[in-house]
Amino acid sequence: MGKINVLDTQVANLIAAGEVVERPASAVKELLENAIDAGAGKITLEIKNGGISLIRVTDDGCGMTKDDALVCVKRHATSKISCAADLDGIATLGFRGEALAAISSVSKMRIMTRTKNSPTGIIIEFNAGKPVSVEEAGCPEGTSVIVEELFANVPARRKFLKRDAAETAAVAAVAEKIALSRPDISLRFIADGNLRFLTAGDGKLADVIYAVLGRDFAKKLAPVHDMTEGVSVSGFIGTPENCRGNRNYENFFINGRYVRCKTACAALEQAFSSYIPSDKYPACVICLEINPAFVDVNVHPQKMEVKFSNERPVFNAVYCAVRNTLMNRIDRPRLADSEPTRLSGDSYRLYNDIISVKTDTDEEAARIADERERLSAKYEQITVRAEAKEPMPHYEPPADVPKMSADIPETFQAVSGQPQVLPDITVPQINDHQPPVGTLPDADISRENVPDIFPAPVTQPESEPEPPAVPWYRIAGVIFNTYVFVELEDRMLIIDKHAAHERIIFEKLRQNMKSGDPASQLLLLPVELTLTPEELAAAEEYRDELYRIGYTFSCADDGKTALIIAYPSALDTAQAKDMFTVLAAQLADGTGDVGTSRERTYEKALYQASCKAAVKGGREDLPENIRWIAEQVLTRSEIRYCPHGRPVAFEMTKSQFEKRFERI
Ligand SMILES: Nc1ncnc2c1ncn2[C@@H]1O[C@H](COP(=O)(O)OP(=O)(O)O)[C@@H](O)[C@H]1O
Ligand SMILES: [Mg+2]
Known part of the structure; x- marks a missing residue:
């Protein structure tokens, strides 16, 4: 064994510096934090070549006296804490007293500073951590720290730096975070002479987000x-x-x-x-x-x-x-707000010609008028029938929607190659005192509903809230057997019926889970389902969760057959089987994924299963089912995105229509 050396301060500082300042961005972070701790209201950050040639941070904070400025680059020199007990409640960003020591030991550093009550300031120059000159100077109140030739004396570190552009990007990311953390401070960031951003310092976080992350993000x-x-x-x-x-x-x-x-x-x-x-x-x-x-x-x-x-x-x-x-608080996504392109005179005429070619024959017009009349008569009867019925308490989708069954009104069928046009179906206003869309009563998330990634005390099930009143609406039609056009007082919604239904089922199952008393139906004879051994094992592992949405099952001795004894009451047998198969497969896939929590795996499996049970796009559905889905979307604020994250509905306001058609 050789002799043990106690390293001198210079070497010790270099070693410690590696932990604090890895790259220019980490030096910038420390300098900005010092400016904030000094009580600055305005900070300017300037860098050149990604901060490698120059970093300058100027603040209008409290400044330092000459003695403090000489000592601040020493290791463990800090004004922010003084004893071990202070570590228990740190209220400043810095406290370790390491940053200036670290930065100054790997660069050429100058500090220009003046305190409020001092008539003059001082400039101190350090080289590799040692003061090389101290001068009095007339300088503004506050502090300016200038760091040049970063890592010039640590070639090993310098080699690991990325291209200037990458280092600039890393500095920009730090500056952004600091700006976002303090909307009350005005931060100006200049890189290679170009102003990157300037925040107002007016205390408004939304303004900082706009300035720093851009308009698109802020919108x-x-x-x-x-x-x-x-x-x-x-x-x-x-x-x-x-x-x-x-x-x-x-x-x-x-x-x-x-x-x-x-x-x-x-x-x-x-x-x-x-x-x-x-x-x-x-x-x-x-x-x-x-x-x-x-x-x-x-x-x-x-x-x-x-x-x-x-x-x-x-x-x-x-x-x-x-x-x-x-x-x-999330609004529905809107259809593109962009200004309509105004048609030039020529294209306008061309457009008109095309339209007239399509409809301007008497024969065609008469045929369309006839068809409309026939459809409106039919639809009136159907609406009267549908309205006379009680509103559907639960939507129980048919196992397989029969193609053109007698139940399906022809109004939902395509008419000889024309797009489906539904005549007016006026739904009487149910209640005059309904809240406008968008101000539905707050469904509050309480702590009890937090998914259980941490052990929580068992909580009481919540009682179902009163369903909110349905605002006035009218189904204007369904296109491609998928998208439902709904007219509201001041806007139009286009609902993807499948996505909406998927979300409704998903929320219902989740509700079942939370209530602790799942609505399920018992079978006289168990339904057999053949799965892979992995799927069956996964289902077994998630038995409690499956029970909480309404499934009770046992496993046959062959190790691959599930015997379903009860299933969620919102489904029919075929759907219940499908859903169980999807759930088991998803759980088998997700389980064992390191890093994915049990809850997450289960929730993901529920999305897939909800998708399976939802009405399908492209297939006809009964008008009352369409209306039921529309009403769920109109009254329940959680039905905004399908469980896979696709939007359930887009909206366009009446005034957007009027702008498009140049009425206003
Ligand atoms: N911009 C500044 N304005 C006023 N004082 C400063 C400034 N930067 C550093 N200081 C002083 O130098 C000390 C050392 O700074 P630093 O090495 O970053 O350690 P820490 O911030 O952990 O205290 C600070 O505690 C503070 O007193
Ligand atoms: Mg600090």
Whole structure:
């Protein structure tokens, strides 16, 4: 064994620097955090060549005295804590006293600073951590830290830096997060002489999002706001249309600090599951405020990770806030808002000609008029019949919709190659005091409904809320046997009947699960289903969950036959069999996936199963079934996206129509 050397401070600093400043972006993060801790209202960040040649951070904060400025680059020099007890409730971004020591040891650094009461400021130049000159200077109040030739004395580190553009992008990402974390501070970011963004510092998070993440992103947001178990949640989530291919847009801030927080991400993604496709990630800018005593930020030198003394309240708070917004605050997607293209005189004439070629023969016009009359007479009878009946309590889709059965009115059939045109079906207004669409009573997500990724106390089932009143509506028609056109007082909806029904079934099954008392029907003779041994084993593993949606089954001795004794009452036997097969297959696929929680696997299997049981696009359905689906969409705010994340309905307002047709 050789002799043990105690390394000198210079080498020790170089080693420590590697942990704090990996690349220019990490230096930028530390310098911006120092400016914030100094109480700055305005900060300017400038970089050149991705921050490798230059980083300059200028603030109008408290500044430093000469003595402090000389000492600030020493390791463990900090004004933010003074004893071990202070670590239990850190209220500043910095506290380790390492950043300036680390950065100055691997670069040429200059600090220009002046405190409020001092007539002059000072400029100190450091080289590899050592002060090389100290000068008095007239400088503005606040501090400017200039870092040049980063890693020039650490060639090993320099080699690992990426191209300038990649380093600039990493710095930009840091600057964005810092800007988002403090809407009350105005941050200007300049890269290679170009202004990248400037935030107003007016305290409005929405304005910062607009300035930093752009107009397109800012247009597709919904606010979140909640306070659960002492954790306050505020900010915005991207609407389901605004989902992404990775987690880069999942921004969480805890007590003003940008962090990577697995618990919060899990809660966000869980809340979004069944609102976006399973291979997509939600976007958000969410700020959490928690008593600092419950958060440990001293986990990693870069302070990007945190530990909570109890994770559950954090998970619950994020989950409830996000889910509430998804259920109550998300508008339906709109059809493109873009301005209509005005037709030139020539094309207008051409257009007119085409239209007249199609309809301008007397014979054709008469035939269409006749057809319309015949259909309206027929439809009137059908509507009267349908209205006389009680509204359907539950939609029980037929096992297989018979092709053109006597029950299906011809109004839903294509008419000799023409698109299906339904005559007016006026539905009497049910209630004059109905809320307008979009202000449905709040269905509140309570903590009890949070999926159980953490053990929770057993909770009481909730009573079913009163169904909200149906607003005035009229089914204008169904096209391609899939899309239902619904007229409302001031807008039109186009509903994808399959997607809508899928969501309705999914919510029903989920409701069954939550109620603890599944609505199921018992069979006289068990139904046999042959599965693979893996599928049967997966079904067995999820027996409790399957019971909670209404399935009771036993396994035959052959190891591959399930004997279904009871199934969910919303289904018929064929659908119940189909659904069980899909569930078992999905569960077999999903189980064993490391990193996918049991709940997630089960929920995914439920989507597939709901899809299987829903009415199919392209097939006829009874008008009352179509109306039932439409009413569910109109009255239930959770029916917005199908469980795979496809939209259930698009809407277009009357004024958008009027704009398109140049009436207004
Ligand atoms: N922009 C600034 N304005 C005023 N004081 C600063 C600034 N940057 C650094 N300081 C002082 O230098 C000290 C050391 O900074 P740093 O090495 O980042 O450690 P920490 O932020 O963890 O305390 C800080 O505690 C603070 O007192
Ligand atoms: Mg610091």
